[in-house]
Amino acid sequence: MNLIVATGNEDKVREINEILKGSDFVAISMKSLGINPEIDENADSFEGNALIKVRTVHSITQDYVMADDSGLCIDALNGAPGIFSARFCGENSTYEEKFKKIFDLLKDVPAEKRTAQFVCAIAVVKPDGSEFTVRGTVDGILVETPQGNNGFGYDPIFYVPEYEMTTAQMDPELKNKISHRGKALNQMVAKLVHK
Numbered sequence: 233m234n235l236i237v238a239t240g241n242e243d244k245v246r247e248i249n250e251i252l253k254g255s256d257f258v259a260i261s262m263k264s265l266g267i268n269p270e271i272d273e274n275a276d277s278f279e280g281n282a283l284i285k286v287r288t289v290h291s292i293t294q295d296y297v298m299a300d301d302s303g304l305c306i307d308a309l310n311g312a313p314g315i316f317s318a319r320f321c322g323e324n325s326t327y328e329e330k331f332k333k334i335f336d337l338l339k340d341v342p343a344e345k346r347t348a349q350f351v352c353a354i355a356v357v358k359p360d361g362s363e364f365t366v367r368g369t370v371d372g373i374l375v376e377t378p379q380g381n382n383g384f385g386y387d388p389i390f391y392v393p394e395y396e397m398t399t400a401q402m403d404p405e406l407k408n409k410i411s412h413r414g415k416a417l418n419q420m421v422a423k424l425v426h427k
């Protein structure tokens with residue numbers, strides 16, 4: 233069965249297919265099917281934004297549809313940047329600029345309070361219109377000096393104490409196993425395949 237992923241990012245689709253191996257599902261990006269709707273992600277939660285995406289795509293194709301929404305939540309900043317992670321500091325700012333803003337905002341925060349979470353919510357709509365959401369998280373500490381070249385986004389400043397490295401220092405296999413996205417994807421597959 234097709235699982236349409238509300239994304240144009242083929243890397244995401246490949247990662248999902250790795251996890252779906254051995255099941256009846258094959259993930260396909262909406263873009264590869266020529267589906268490219270205007271989507272206004274204006275909800276106030278990760279789950280809300282993921283639901284907006286799946287509902288929009290489900291109105292076009294009645295297959296299984298999934299979408300994710302993720303971000304970095306910093307405890308000392310009441311969860312910011314959260315759903316605004318990609319747009320933090322302005323749509324076109326670099327991650328160096330985003331890091332600098334975070335370092336400025338956290339300059340008076342003691343090391344033990346520089347805690348943060350990566351959060352990933354996934355929403356699924358089934359052909360019959362029923363929906364579910366799942367959420368995966370990973371806990372970390374924001375370091376003052378970016379470290380590592382793997383991954384993307386906030387990975388160089390997100391240190392995971394259990395592994396004594398940032399998510400940018402992890403090889404992709406390890407990151408996929410322990411990450412917010414990996415955990416949410418596994419929960420989604422468990423719900424989809426095993427009910």
Ligand code: IMP
Binds near residue numbers: 350383
């Ligand atoms: P999206 O949900 O894939 O659009 O991700 C939203 C934003 O959250 C990204 O642009 C990054 O800024 C941040 N983000 C989400 N997941 C990760 C991650 O695994 N590493 C680093 N940054 C992330």
